[in-house]
Amino acid sequence: AQSVTQPDIHITVSEGASLELRCNYSYGATPYLFWYVQSPGQGLQLLLKYFSGDTLVQGIKGFEAEFKRSQSSFNLRKPSVHWSDAAEYFCAVGGWTGNQFYFGTGTSLTVIP
Amino acid sequence: NAGVTQTPKFQVLKTGQSMTLQCAQDMNHEYMSWYRQDPGMGLRLIHYSVGAGITDQGEVPNGYNVSRSTTEDFPLRLLSAAPSQTSVYFCASKQGTDNSPLHFGNGTRLTVT
Numbered sequence: 001a002q003s004v005t006q007p008d009i010h011i012t013v014s015e016g017a018s019l020e021l022r023c024n025y026s027y028g029a030t031p032y033l034f035w036y037v038q039s040p041g042q043g044l045q046l047l048l049k050y051f052s053g054d055t056l057v058q059g060i061k062g063f064e065a066e067f068k069r070s071q072s073s074f075n076l077r078k079p080s081v082h083w084s085d086a087a088e089y090f091c092a093v094g095g096w097t098g099n100q101f102y103f104g105t106g107t108s109l110t111v112i113p
Numbered sequence: 114n115a116g117v118t119q120t121p122k123f124q125v126l127k128t129g130q131s132m133t134l135q136c137a138q139d140m141n142h143e144y145m146s147w148y149r150q151d152p153g154m155g156l157r158l159i160h161y162s163v164g165a166g167i168t169d170q171g172e173v174p175n176g177y178n179v180s181r182s183t184t185e186d187f188p189l190r191l192l193s194a195a196p197s198q199t200s201v202y203f204c205a206s207k208q209g210t211d212n213s214p215l216h217f218g219n220g221t222r223l224t225v226t
Contacts, residue, residue, distance in 0.1 A: 034214060041220075043217030105154060
């Protein structure tokens, strides 16, 4: 069955420090992978997506993610975190039908000055 | 652009009451879906629709009904609310039935007492 695991419930980083949020997926075929961000009281906004091709994908707001098939991972990274990056981040996997998406439980990011 | 609009933003119901959560999108998206978000559970798919007149169940459909009479609207009905349905509900849409990213509304926070 398809599933997504985000091992870190909460992460705290200092402003300007680098960030890596972990995501592991379980899917029997080629996965379609996404990272979304949710600010308090808002819906989810797409940060980036991976369908095929280059395993390092660039997204909005300076984020990038690397797909590693051998590790079933799709970790999100940012070289230098800004205070406005404080939010909840969700990893998601979709199947070839495009009808059902499976979300991780989310990682809450706190940024300290 | 309005995107995906959900109403109401907040709702309190008593056990056994019924209500409809409204969702409308103005992007002419074929695909629409409903998720519920619970602490520690991430987002879970309730129902989805790939076009007017076509609906299907997601991961957690029990206690919810949907219909899709127009491309724009996808209401979610709770026929007899239960405390276990206390949650934040998100409507999301996307173009087509491939793995295009989802566009989310801002959510409806529902409390059932």
